[in-house]
Amino acid sequence: MKPLVRNAALSGYVELSQSLGIDPRVLMKRVGLDPAGLAIQDRWISGAAVIQLLELSAAAARREDFGLLLAERRRFSNLGPISLVIREEPDVRSALELLVRHEHMYNELLHSRLSEVNGLATLRVSLEAGDASATRQAVELAVGAFHQVLRTFLGARWQALSVCLTHGAPKDPGTHQRTFGPVVAFDSEFDGIVFYASELNAPNPMSDPMLRTYARQFFDAIATSRDTTMLDRVRDLIEVLLPTGRCSIEQVAGSLGVDRRTVHRHLAASGETFSSVLNSTRTHLAEQLVPNPRRSLTEISGLLGFSAPSAFSRWFREQFGCSARDWRARRTERSR
Structure with missing residues (x-):
């Protein structure tokens, strides 16, 4: 790698x-x-x-x-x-x-x-x-x-x-x-x-x-071991690549110097797929970004690698059970 x-x-x-x-x-x-x-x-x-x-x-x-x-x-x-x-x-x-x-x-x-x-x-x-x-x-x-x-x-x-x-x-x-x-x-x-x-x-x-x-x-x-897992590396690279709009398993594999099959094999050994890691990483980032009122939802959509705000809206509702706007409002109310 x-x-x-x-x-x-x-x-x-x-x-x-x-x-x-x-x-x-x-x-x-x-x-x-x-x-x-x-x-x-x-x-x-x-x-x-x-x-x-x-x-x-x-x-x-x-x-x-x-x-x-x-x-x-x-x-x-x-x-x-x-x-x-x-x-x-x-x-x-x-x-x-x-x-x-x-x-x-x-x-x-x-x-x-x-x-x-x-x-x-x-x-x-x-x-x-x-x-x-x-x-x-x-x-x-x-x-x-x-x-x-x-x-x-x-x-x-x-x-x-x-x-x-x-x-x-x-x-x-x-x-x-x-x-x-x-x-x-x-x-x-x-x-x-x-x-x-x-x-x-x-x-x-x-x-x-x-x-x-x-x-x-x-x-x-x-302190971390030199033997960083493939799962750790994939998560790190997904975070980096999401805002560029080029977050694919091919791009991640290229950054690691391996082919996509190698990435799939290592992730499967950890009980994960590329899609599951991508989704969990997006969810984690969304939980950090959406509560921030200084960032528009359109901007957050781009930072999470969605091609359009509508795609982000559908994904967010599936993950959190409500719209990003409502979720932000609830978090803001709780923090007061």
């Missing part, structure tokens, strides 16, 4: 694109992503689509440094729930090891490895996209994001011994030198960051020993 990434991987994308004079909505729709969906940071989307989007955006903006510019806009919180835990780790080593070990919780594309040899620490970063897609922008986003994490722990003036990138140098390396300093090395053997191993022992200035136990307990409660 093809890997997924959290929406948070594109945090700041819309603002950056607009600042560079390109239309993010057009490019996102071109790769099958919903611009409105970016508001939900923890929703999972196709990693291959994100890689393609970054390359298209760099070409449209004529900026070879697009991925790195996006990395500059990343915040510590973009890592999701794991950020609450690593900020309470006692030192840089334990925080970084935790981040590497649980990378599947925020990015299934990412494969990183931390090693120590002869007094040097090397953080290697690779992306497993599953095909031969160009990944320059996504790699620079990942390396830039890790570099920011290290600076969060080691200070804004911290500088690596070397920041290695396997691709060639851009025509204008200004952004790379501003971000990494004069230590960036293009045409390297690997993508990643090299620094003194002793810096891994630096105490974490953000850590509060009194909170560490609570943070770990919280993390243990939410």
